Amino acid sequence: MSHHHEEDHLHRLRHSAAHVMAQAVLEKFPTGKVAIGPPIEYGFYYDFDLPRALTPEDLEEIEARMREIIAEGHDFVYQEIDEAAARQLFADQPFKLELIDGILSAGTDEYGEPLDEAPKLSIYKSGAFVDLCRGPHVENSKEIPPKAVKLLNVAGAYWRGDEKRPMLQRIYGTAWESPKELRQYLEWRAEVEKRDHRKLIKDLDLISFHPEAGPGLAYWHPKGGRMRIVIEDYWRKLHLQGGYDIVFTPHIGRAELWQTSGHLNFYKDSMYSPMDIEGQDYYIKPMNCPFHIMMYKSDIRSYRDLPLRWAELGTVYRYERSGTLHGLMRVRGFTQDDAHIFCTPEQIESEILRVLDFSINLLGGFGFKEFKVALSVRDPKKLDKYAGANEMWEQAEVSLLSALEARRLPYERMEGEAVFYGPKIDLHIKDVLGRTWQLTTIQFDFNLPERFDMTFVGEDGKEHRPYMVHRALLGSIERFFGVLVEHYAGAFPVWLSPVQAVLIPIADRHLDYARDLADRFRAAGLRVEVDASGDRMQAKIRKAQLEKVPYMLVVGDQEAEAGQVNLRRRDGGQGGAMAVDAFIAMAQEAVGEKRDL
């Protein structure tokens, strides 16, 4: 993520706003120490070491002072200085001194990244604030629209992101070219908050968490369960059509297995303590791969058997630090839509293309059509830290690249981002609010086939090492579900809705008719409920509306007599009176076409 060479005006404006904020903070806390303060995607932040914790009132005060500083109209003045002058200038700013050391000796910039050009120290002065900074900035503080700046929150952040170093206070702010853009951004944030899956899964009675029974563990209620079944059934259908076999493996395995796989060496921090079974240590699985490999090795494999594509909705448990848990997006137990592809070197290119197409098709079914792709490859400077032969890495990379190019998918090449055992591509889907979520990962593994001594017999009668590709497309069912909830704001397309239609009898005498209809609809494969409460019709409609049920079917005297239902859709649209069969056909069509309504 190289965000700091941006030169456009908005970035300069935000960077300058960060300086103005630092000035305001230092005025309030003259003994405060400043760390770094860059522009970021929607604004800026600055990290401080202050004598006390900041309060929301402090933020208001600082923000008010920022507006005054902006109005004072300070020029941002750039100046290059030598080391001695810099050290003197920042004598009481230890973080800045450390940055100076970094720039001069290690040749790294203020973010700790390597510098291309010769080390050069520069400062920016604006008003009473001087910062070690290479800019760029706006010319004058008046370029920052005072009413388009807002401080958002305070959070802890480690100096240089290192948890062994001091915890600083980070103030996040946002800044825009105009108050209107600020308002739009704040509205966007409000929309994000409204769609928060943690709120919606509770309101819609889909999933709950029970911290007292263990944090980070999801409980799928009946309505969440219905949706999960729909998701999984669709997943299974596509996998079977797509040439996968579906397998099931245990949840625990002996220590020896995890020793062989290397997990006890490299992944132990994420694994739970072992349990003792008849004197043997067993671990609950954090991954499914070793089990699939056991199955692979249960027989002699011929090149004629390959490729093998084994998929499993495998539930794994991983230790995540308590502070990192976050609703469904980060949990301690989750089900991966995992699969492993074992194939020959000749097959690898077509297999990669196949899995890429498969993934795009699967995600498309859920309404995700836009992707960002990251191709993670080796760090060319550290080729020795990777497992697997050089030519395997090269072939793997070619196969990933050519698949992306065959489908004309723009991608970002991330050098050094590959895991030690193989290169990978990750798909980030874009949701309706423009946010991206990493779900899909398609990953080569040059390590496990080696460790488990996996082989297949080739045409030549000799043993060869198969290629192994690990892939998870939805990622985890839990996270994917959370993304779905936020993407649709809980108003799911008909095929996913836990309740597709609610029958709303106008008076109690219409209950029998409503129940008869419910049976007919269920027989036709629809998920329906009858609202048999004592509420009035209007209240029943309101309730169904809040539950975001796609179809509300009002039945009263007229409908019962004519064998009809009176349709109201979730979007407020009136379908009017229609024959029961006509409604069934319409609903089935909406399901079949995965329509919203």
Add this chain to the structure above:
RNA sequence: GCCCACGUAGCUCAGACGGAAGAGCACACCCUUGGUAAGGGUGUGGUCAUGGGUUCGAUUCCCAUCGUGGGCUCCA
């Protein structure tokens, strides 16, 4: 795990210099049987997260623990 904030009924939230716990929604019952987003009444429901401490007295103050939230780090 770390920094900061927070934890009151199933949900959303009031509350008190430390002196007998409140509302709305939900739920139950009764009345109302209604035509496209809330009809009315009555009632049930809380060890004020847990455990210590200070105090005549703690839901309120202090400490610890657990959990949640905003971030950092890490990641499906």
